[in-house]
Amino acid sequence: MAKVRSQYVCQNCGSAFPQWLGQCPGCKQWNTLAEEVRDRVEEKRGTPASVKGRTARPVAIGDIPAQEGPRIPLSDGELARVLGGGLVPGSITLIGGEPGIGKSTLLLQTALRDPQLRTLYISGEESEHQVRMRAERLGVARNEPHVTGGRSFGDGSPARRSSLAAGHADSCYVLTETNTQNIFRHIEALKPGLVVIDSVQTLHTAALDASPGSVGQVRECTAEIMRFAKTADVPFVLIGHITKDGYIAGPKVLEHMVDCVLQFEGDRDHAYRLLRPLKNRFGSTNELGIYEMHGTGLAAVEDTGRLLLGEREDSPSGVAVCATLEGQRPLLVEVQALVSSAVYGTPQRSATGFDLRRLNMLLAVLEKRCGFRLGQKDVFLNLAGGLRVEEPAIDLAVACAVLSSNVDIPIPMDTVFCGEVGLTGEVRPVARTEQRIAEARKLGFRRMLIAQGGKGAVSAEGITVVPVSRMSEVPALLFG
Ligand code: TYD
Numbered sequence: 001m002a003k004v005r006s007q008y009v010c011q012n013c014g015s016a017f018p019q020w021l022g023q024c025p026g027c028k029q030w031n032t033l034a035e036e037v038r039d040r041v042e043e044k045r046g047t048p049a050s051v052k053g054r055t056a057r058p059v060a061i062g063d064i065p066a067q068e069g070p071r072i073p074l075s076d077g078e079l080a081r082v083l084g085g086g087l088v089p090g091s092i093t094l095i096g097g098e099p100g101i102g103k104s105t106l107l108l109q110t111a112l113r114d115p116q117l118r119t120l121y122i123s124g125e126e127s128e129h130q131v132r133m134r135a136e137r138l139g140v141a142r143n144e145p146h147v148t149g150g151r152s153f154g155d156g157s158p159a160r161r162s163s164l165a166a167g168h169a170d171s172c173y174v175l176t177e178t179n180t181q182n183i184f185r186h187i188e189a190l191k192p193g194l195v196v197i198d199s200v201q202t203l204h205t206a207a208l209d210a211s212p213g214s215v216g217q218v219r220e221c222t223a224e225i226m227r228f229a230k231t232a233d234v235p236f237v238l239i240g241h242i243t244k245d246g247y248i249a250g251p252k253v254l255e256h257m258v259d260c261v262l263q264f265e266g267d268r269d270h271a272y273r274l275l276r277p278l279k280n281r282f283g284s285t286n287e288l289g290i291y292e293m294h295g296t297g298l299a300a301v302e303d304t305g306r307l308l309l310g311e312r313e314d315s316p317s318g319v320a321v322c323a324t325l326e327g328q329r330p331l332l333v334e335v336q337a338l339v340s341s342a343v344y345g346t347p348q349r350s351a352t353g354f355d356l357r358r359l360n361m362l363l364a365v366l367e368k369r370c371g372f373r374l375g376q377k378d379v380f381l382n383l384a385g386g387l388r389v390e391e392p393a394i395d396l397a398v399a400c401a402v403l404s405s406n407v408d409i410p411i412p413m414d415t416v417f418c419g420e421v422g423l424t425g426e427v428r429p430v431a432r433t434e435q436r437i438a439e440a441r442k443l444g445f446r447r448m449l450i451a452q453g454g455k456g457a458v459s460a461e462g463i464t465v466v467p468v469s470r471m472s473e474v475p476a477l478l479f480g
């Protein structure tokens with residue numbers, strides 16, 4: 001047997017080096033290199049197919065049979081939509097998210113609520129009893145329509161059952177195993193229609209000595225799963241933890257290997273959870289799934305328009321509503337700003353759900369182009385509902401919320417904003433204005449400030465569309 005040689009692999013970025021180094025030259029992180037056995041892996045992997053004589057040959061693309069295989073439908077409409085219309089046999093989907101966000105809950109309830117789909121739930125983190133307890137919590141409550149004002153966990157609602165109904169629970173199998181080869185054996189015996197692995201960081205393969213969770217192990221296990229899934233034609237869903245920088249098992253190590261990457265996000269203190277595709281080989285990444293966490297699991301939220309508006313009875317100063325688009329779905333989001341005189345020398349600026357640098361830029365625009373003296377003010381900004389909006393269309397609402405709080409005059413409650421603000425103080429048009437106007441009108445808004453010159457600038461019945469071209473025109477429109 002050849003001498004076993006080891007290499008040092010960065011646990012952050014996956015770069016490999018022949019000797020140990022304090023700092024990884026690849027990603028410049030310190031103390032991230034760990035020893036991993038190299039030769040044994042290559043031995044187990046065997047010779048590449050091409051060397052054995054079974055070479056691939058070029059095929060005219062027209063001669064390849066078109067094969068849009070049937071998708072596996074899911075009763076969870078949000079998940080199915082985010083995946084592009086259901087699960088594709090043989091595909092690998094990776095779901096990432098912070099701890100406690102509800103990844104295990106989402107997949108266990110999918111397993112329980114689709115009795116026609118035999119699911120193998122492989123749990124490396126929780127014992128069988130813990131999984132069973134969670135399943136009882138979830139009951140077999142169906143995807144009930146969204147109820148506004150859902151209470152948090154433990155509300156003892158009637159939908160909560162203490163035991164699992166047969167039929168649902170018969171099709172979901174739990175396996176607490178972390179060795180990939182054993183897992184494959186069980187899959188071959190059970191022949192499930194879906195395999196969930198919770199989580200990929202707990203897996204280990206005998207081919208490597210490195211400890212579970214290390215980049216080498218995670219990568220090698222996923223590669224094994226990939227080969228297995230394609231031959232067995234079973235869809236796999238892998239749950240992955242994310243590092244503090246938001247990467248699943250080191251930057252992009254897994255993202256390249258799998259077919260779909262979904263991100264499950266939201267604020268743990270809020271009930272809403274967003275499921276966002278970051279990569280999808282079988283569908284669009286412009287979708288968005290929205291859930292609400294209840295005592296009985298995650299419920300799909302269908303009517304998203306009003307979701308983040310909160311209960312609005314009176315309108316205090318510093319509140320502006322923005323019509324944003326999340327993927328394909330219009331969302332009306334409430335932006336709250338508080339502007340007050342700085343108590344300490346350096347004014348504080350803080351933003352929740354919005355990029356702080358962008359807030360600073362908007363404040364500079366308001367100061368320089370509109371003559372508001374905000375330099376000595378503390379500015380706090382918050383988006384209601386724990387949502388994070390990256391879209392520049394929210395700029396106008398942010399600027400108006402700040403202005404309103406600064407002069408302490410409320411913005412009329414029936415007004416909604418959408419527009420990007422540029423460095424010269426110009427208001428720029430954003431994509432798909434019609435869709436935003438339609439949603440605002442549906443929710444009872446009567447006036448909408450948008451950028452002038454947008455394509456197909458619109459007039460809609462029941463809502464007055466006010467085009468603005470410069471930020472400096474806005475205060476007069478809002479506060480008279
Ligand atoms: P979990 O699904 O374990 O999160 P993850 O696998 O992403 O780490 O748990 C999510 C949280 O949701 C947990 O703190 C408990 C809570 N929860 C509910 O509010 N309702 C429920 O029905 C369940 C099962 C969990």
Ligand code: MG
Pocket residue numbers: 103104105125198
């Ligand atoms: Mg979990």
